[in-house]
Amino acid sequence: xxxxxxxxVCLAISEAxxxxxAAHQLGVSQPTVTRRLQALExxxxxxxxxxxxxxxxxxxxxxxxxxxxxxMREEASAIERAVVAQDQSLSxxxxxxxxxxxxxxWLPRALASFHRTNPGIGIEISIKNHPANLADREADIALRWxxxxxxxSLIGRRGATVGAGLYASKAYLAERGRPARVEDLADxxxxxxxxxxxxxxxxxxxxxxxxxxxxxxxxxTPTTHVRGLEAxxxxxxxxxxxxxxxxxxxxxxxxxxxxxxxxxxxxxxVRKSGRIRATFDHIIDQMTADNAYFTRGxxxxx
Numbered sequence: 001x002x003x004x005x006x007x008x009v010c011l012a013i014s015e016a017x018x019x020x021x022a023a024h025q026l027g028v029s030q031p032t033v034t035r036r037l038q039a040l041e042x043x044x045x046x047x048x049x050x051x052x053x054x055x056x057x058x059x060x061x062x063x064x065x066x067x068x069x070x071x072m073r074e075e076a077s078a079i080e081r082a083v084v085a086q087d088q089s090l091s092x093x094x095x096x097x098x099x100x101x102x103x104x105x106w107l108p109r110a111l112a113s114f115h116r117t118n119p120g121i122g123i124e125i126s127i128k129n130h131p132a133n134l135a136d137r138e139a140d141i142a143l144r145w146x147x148x149x150x151x152x153s154l155i156g157r158r159g160a161t162v163g164a165g166l167y168a169s170k171a172y173l174a175e176r177g178r179p180a181r182v183e184d185l186a187d188x189x190x191x192x193x194x195x196x197x198x199x200x201x202x203x204x205x206x207x208x209x210x211x212x213x214x215x216x217x218x219x220x221t222p223t224t225h226v227r228g229l230e231a232x233x234x235x236x237x238x239x240x241x242x243x244x245x246x247x248x249x250x251x252x253x254x255x256x257x258x259x260x261x262x263x264x265x266x267x268x269x270v271r272k273s274g275r276i277r278a279t280f281d282h283i284i285d286q287m288t289a290d291n292a293y294f295t296r297g298x299x300x301x302x
Contacts, residue, residue, distance in 0.1 A: 240297030
């Protein structure tokens, strides 16, 4: 019988765009991916991919294989979810996907009391800047911004609202001056996000967004972003909870307030598992208890 996992190799190549990227996704070597693809093509007697400048494009046969492989993966994931859901014990592993800011800073502290009362549950935190695929079991629980996402069969609860404002280092403001009104931001440099300014910049009374004239520093993680502010690159928007941890930062235009909602999300089937349900509920409870920390940067209760 053919090795069905060879079809999933084709699916990985299709999704990743190259043999090297697929090997990284699958956690195997690039020669292994090449060998398994060649074996499959020899078995069928025709190519599955066309190669062009290092990129792999599906042939008509490849499109059929990948379509069936995607359904195979969905069914395999459904079996795994069903097995997990029937386990009502408070033991085993729970994988939680979160962005770097929450996952590296707050989440380990929030789960410490849970570990003490549930020592049989092992916690794994997976830091991702893109949404984990919960249907494919990339994680059991995900912390997501501004909603559970568009993937079907997910359930989520809003756990916290994270408040944010404009901040800059005291040294920068001493040198460049403190903006007195929104329009003054145009005379300053900016510490921005390389993955999008989720909080949004303030607007004039006419509704036009006002941003600094030059982006002096960009970052794709909250820690790096706030360090850029601290180093004096310019003015930027960060959460109050992070800004309050850095004494050299000063709030600018304090009348401007922004926020993002933080959601706790799980697949509806997996959520029935005893250990996952207990972990999910504990995270929600801890977010509720730490509401002031998230909304205005007060000292955490954890």
